[in-house]
Amino acid sequence: MSETTNAKNSGNDEIDLLDIFRRMGRSIGRIVRSIGRGILISVVFLFRKWLPILLSVILGVGAAYLFKIATPSLYTSDLVLRTNADSPSEMIAYVNRLHTYCKENNLSALSDAISIPEKDIKNISDISAFWIIDNGRDGIPDIVDYSNTHDIYDTINIRMKDRLDVRVKINAPQELIHVKNGIINYINSDSLFQQKNRIRLRQNQENLTRINYDILQLDSLQKVKYFEETRNMQPKNGGQMIFLQEHNTQLIYTDIYTLFTRKQAIESEQALYKDITTVLSEFSIPVKRINGGGYYAVRIVPVFFVLTLLILIMLANRKKLEEVYKKY
Numbered sequence: 521m522s523e524t525t526n527a528k529n530s531g532n533d534e535i536d537l538l539d540i541f542r543r544m545g546r547s548i549g550r551i552v553r554s555i556g557r558g559i560l561i562s563v564v565f566l567f568r569k570w571l572p573i574l575l576s577v578i579l580g581v582g583a584a585y586l587f588k589i590a591t592p593s594l595y596t597s598d599l600v601l602r603t604n605a606d607s608p609s610e611m612i613a614y615v616n617r618l619h620t621y622c623k624e625n626n627l628s629a630l631s632d633a634i635s636i637p638e639k640d641i642k643n644i645s646d647i648s649a650f651w652i653i654d655n656g657r658d659g660i661p662d663i664v665d666y667s668n669t670h671d672i673y674d675t676i677n678i679r680m681k682d683r684l685d686v687r688v689k690i691n692a693p694q695e696l697i698h699v700k701n702g703i704i705n706y707i708n709s710d711s712l713f714q715q716k717n718r719i720r721l722r723q724n725q726e727n728l729t730r731i732n733y734d735i736l737q738l739d740s741l742q743k744v745k746y747f748e749e750t751r752n753m754q755p756k757n758g759g760q761m762i763f764l765q766e767h768n769t770q771l772i773y774t775d776i777y778t779l780f781t782r783k784q785a786i787e788s789e790q791a792l793y794k795d796i797t798t799v800l801s802e803f804s805i806p807v808k809r810i811n812g813g814g815y816y817a818v819r820i821v822p823v824f825f826v827l828t829l830l831i832l833i834m835l836a837n838r839k840k841l842e843e844v845y846k847k848y
Contacts, residue, residue: 569832576828580821587816593809594645595693598664599686599700600652600801601707604793605717608651608684611797614710615649615686615703622646634702636695644699645689651679683800689810696803704797713796721794724786731783738776 566573603611621630622645631638634647653670655662655677662677664685672679688699707713792798834841 565832565836572828572832573825576824577821580824581813581817583824584813584816584820587820588811588813591811592691594689594691594811595806595808596687596689596810597693597696597803597806598801599688599703599799599803600661600683601686602683602793602798602800603796604798605713605720605796608679608681611707612649612651612684614707614713615647615684618647618703618706619649634699634706636698636702640692640695640698643690643692643695645691647686647688647699647703650685650687652683652685654678654680688803693805696805700799700803704799708796710796717796721790724790728783728786728790731779731786735776735779735783738772738779741772 601611618630618633620626621633627638627641630636630644630647631641634641636644650668651665651670652661653663653665654660657676657678661680661683664687665679666687670677670679686703688696690696690699
């Protein structure tokens with residue numbers, strides 16, 4: 521009796537599973553057919569209404585051209601700075617105060633900060649600082665994180681620790697040289713940066729003094745050891761030369777060479793990077809505006825297209841819409 525019951529239950533379970541799979545197949549089939557039917561209706565509708573849709577695109581292009589000629593030209597250029605006295609994070613935050621002034625249209629504060637007359641400051645639309653990303657940690661700058669979306673936990677593609685990018689949006693690119701000087705003076709005028717730079721230069725000088733002293737001491741020690749080793753290798757009582765120990769002066773030479781390398785690196789830094797920042801890449805004069813016809817077309821044409829499409833759909837279904845309106 522129990523075997524018969526178990527067989528029936530097993531059969532019912534198999535039937536239920538088959539029924540579920542059939543229903544799922546029918547549901548998926550209905551969804552696919554509905555999507556296909558929707559696509560077909562949309563294509564046919566677009567073909568039937570091609571003329572007003574084409575007119576909407578033409579109107580969008582025309583509106584983009586009008587915006588182009590009605591708005592002042594806007595250009596962008598980038599300045600790459602090496603941060604000598606502080607980390608890029610502090611420098612970026614400090615430079616982005618200028619971005620806040622631009623965003624708030626605080627022309628007087630921006631004029632005072634970068635020492636440009638207020639009548640000329642109106643040409644500047646934005647000043648922003650960004651991180652430079654090193655892809656692959658090879659020490660070579662690759663991209664600028666304009667969108668500020670870099671993952672700080674990424675250990676392969678990292679933010680560079682010694683430089684930043686300053687992007688300026690301006691209406692008069694010939695003023696970029698004055699903007700650059702204003703940004704550099706703005707950074708150099710900060711008392712905290714000045715103090716950190718003085719400490720850095722003083723510490724470098726102290727390191728140089730100590731390295732020079734250590735080099736002299738090692739050089740003297742090398743001469744003494746060479747004299748002692750040479751004397752120990754001299755023959756005694758007219759016999760043959762006996763080597764009592766290996767030469768150890770080569771070990772001292774390695775230490776001296778290491779100190780000389782450090783000394784040269786510090787001297788190079790003192791000579792090349794003595795200021796708070798160093799310009800690695802100047803502003804270049806842009807030849808193409810960023811707010812041209814294409815800039816406005818990619819924003820305006822889709823709006824005209826979507827609005828036209830909505831109007832056409834409403835007109836094609838106006839009777840149904842009237843019925844719904846009357847009903848509710």
